Amino acid sequence: MDKFLIDLKKIRENARKHIEEGAVTEGYKADRQQVLKVLNEALATEIVCVLRYKRHFYMAQGISSDSVKAEFLQHANEEQQHADWIAERITQLGGEPDFNPKGLADRSHSEYVEGKTLLDMIKEDLVAERIAIQTYQEIIRWLGDGDPTTKILIEQINKMEEEHANDMSDLLTKMS
Numbered sequence: 001m002d003k004f005l006i007d008l009k010k011i012r013e014n015a016r017k018h019i020e021e022g023a024v025t026e027g028y029k030a031d032r033q034q035v036l037k038v039l040n041e042a043l044a045t046e047i048v049c050v051l052r053y054k055r056h057f058y059m060a061q062g063i064s065s066d067s068v069k070a071e072f073l074q075h076a077n078e079e080q081q082h083a084d085w086i087a088e089r090i091t092q093l094g095g096e097p098d099f100n101p102k103g104l105a106d107r108s109h110s111e112y113v114e115g116k117t118l119l120d121m122i123k124e125d126l127v128a129e130r131i132a133i134q135t136y137q138e139i140i141r142w143l144g145d146g147d148p149t150t151k152i153l154i155e156q157i158n159k160m161e162e163e164h165a166n167d168m169s170d171l172l173t174k175m176s
Helices: 008-017 032-059 065-092 118-143 148-175
Strands: none
Touching: 032 065, 032 118, 032 148, 065 118, 065 148, 118 148
16 A cells, blocks of 8 residues: 555645635535536435325325335435435535425436325335436446545435335235
């Protein structure tokens, strides 16, 4: 391993010189505007997922619905947490989180499909989780080393989305 060398004097000067940049330093290598666009799409995805899970929580009926409803509510709350984390990261990067309901579904990676039966709801939630997983994996690869903080955030969210997909898959197996 090579010796760790940094120009601390230059780092200190740049920290003072570019103070208005907040958390974004010279080491940030990604296209910030493009990252903000992608994060706002991810934010829309999470909001759509919250809304779909909430609807499913309130609409779920039937003999098996109590445990499924609990799962829907837990996922809705976790998706809201993801949205909050993403919104916070957007502001850290100097952007503005887009909570405008107009166009929300168009900005989202996943679709808002209601589902009529409990089985349909579970299937739609599993489809949405699979879409989120695939798009978040693409975002992780795309970010590479350009924005390590955002990459770690999306990796953490993706891990939870995989858990959600597994939960929905288990429910689907039990219901079939």
